[in-house]
């Protein structure tokens with residue numbers, strides 16, 4: 001019998017990259033490849049990269065330093081690099097890393113099987129990074145693994161915002177929205193295979209459909225997904241505050257499956273910094289949107305992204321970021337030191353903040369947020385929340401884990417059930433009994449249907 005080929009894939013970056021990696025595995029599964037978690041036994045190694053900051057970009061080079069030498073024992077091994085660093089470097093990556101076989105760009109994901117066939121057994125190395133009017137790969141529908149409760153669906157690709165610090169528009173290309181009908185069809189198929197929760201993905205979902213004539217708006221798309229039976233929860237990311245429409249805010253009130261949680265990247269609290277970042281909103285207009293959201297959904301849980309040490313950020317500017325953390329009361333933040341990205345406008349800005357200063361501000365920002373997050377989690381104790389079970393808890397010991405509609409993690413001991421065994425995808429009413437640093441502990445009160 002012919003030995004099955006094995007594919008090993010390593011992924012850095014955002015959820016869109018994670019979703020793309022699932023598609024790559026799916027494309028090769030159709031060709032008979034088996035996924036492996038051991039790079040040493042793989043016939044094909046794919047690295048799906050991120051260049052949003054210098055650190056993830058550097059990870060690629062250390063990964064290649066590990067994998068290219070494997071070719072000495074396995075000359076038939078093919079190594080391919082895709083994603084945002086591949087797009088940024090193109091052919092230059094082949095020159096810098098002898099032994100690398102394929103560089104494929106962010107619009108070329110569906111070409112990978114052809115590229116692998118072309119280089120296999122030859123001495124060729126290929127780089128394909130052209131941007132296309134319609135990014136390839138968006139319509140590849142990976143089938144979820146058995147018992148998958150939550151699935152990601154990419155609804156658009158690219159970004160037209162060109163925030164001054166950000167490389168994403170340069171490496172993902174112009175904004176392209178998938179047809180609403182294709183998205184609805186994909187979610188329907190996921191629901192049929194048992195998926196209960198979908199996360200709709202795009203760099204700026206709030207402008208979904210706006211640039212495709214005749215396309216539905218994002219709020220309308222959410223309305224259509226809300227109708228799909230079997231789907232219990234809908235989430236999306238990422239929203240740009242400047243494009244957060246009132247129609248979308250109202251959707252939180254009218255669509256029962258839309259979860260009361262929203263990632264709304266702030267980046268900075270100072271208007272002067274926001275202006276230099278090119279974000280298109282002020283702290284006051286951001287707060288106004290938060291207020292409107294809370295009028296519609298008082299308990300909505302907000303999360304955000306923060307950049308500290310943007311060029312020219314004074315101590316007073318930074319203090320305004322801390323003030324915004326207090327005023328909004330985020331459940332969680334993702335905070336980063338500003339990292340200069342080649343080709344972006346901010347790369348030419350003066351008044352660079354020293355790494356030491358950035359590190360110090362990041363630590364203060366995270367310490368302040370930890371207190372806020374802790375207080376919010378502690379305030380949950382005593383409440384009853386609906387938990388969608390994702391699987392057994394990481395801690396084991398017969399514990400299960402799931403999330404509330406606000407996306408808070410709850411671990412709880414398996415309940416004694418007359419109806420059978422607990423399983424991923426079940427919904428329970430859980431009483432919160434304790435708050436930890438990043439999660440809650442609960443006790444099942446009843447299943448959600450009762």
Ligand code: SAH
Nearest residue numbers: 165166203238265305306336337338339341
């Ligand atoms: N589309 C999303 C963000 C995608 S990138 C949005 O508009 O919010 C994810 C996060 O990485 C950004 O929100 C930002 O906080 C961070 N980021 C982007 N470029 C960065 C840079 N040059 N240095 C540090 N952080 C950066």
Ligand code: SF4
Nearest residue numbers: 159161162163166168
């Ligand atoms: Fe980057 Fe701004 Fe686009 Fe987000 S909106 S991906 S931060 S350019």
Ligand code: F3S
Nearest residue numbers: 013014050051052084
């Ligand atoms: Fe990184 Fe590209 Fe996503 S730069 S954050 S993997 S869009």
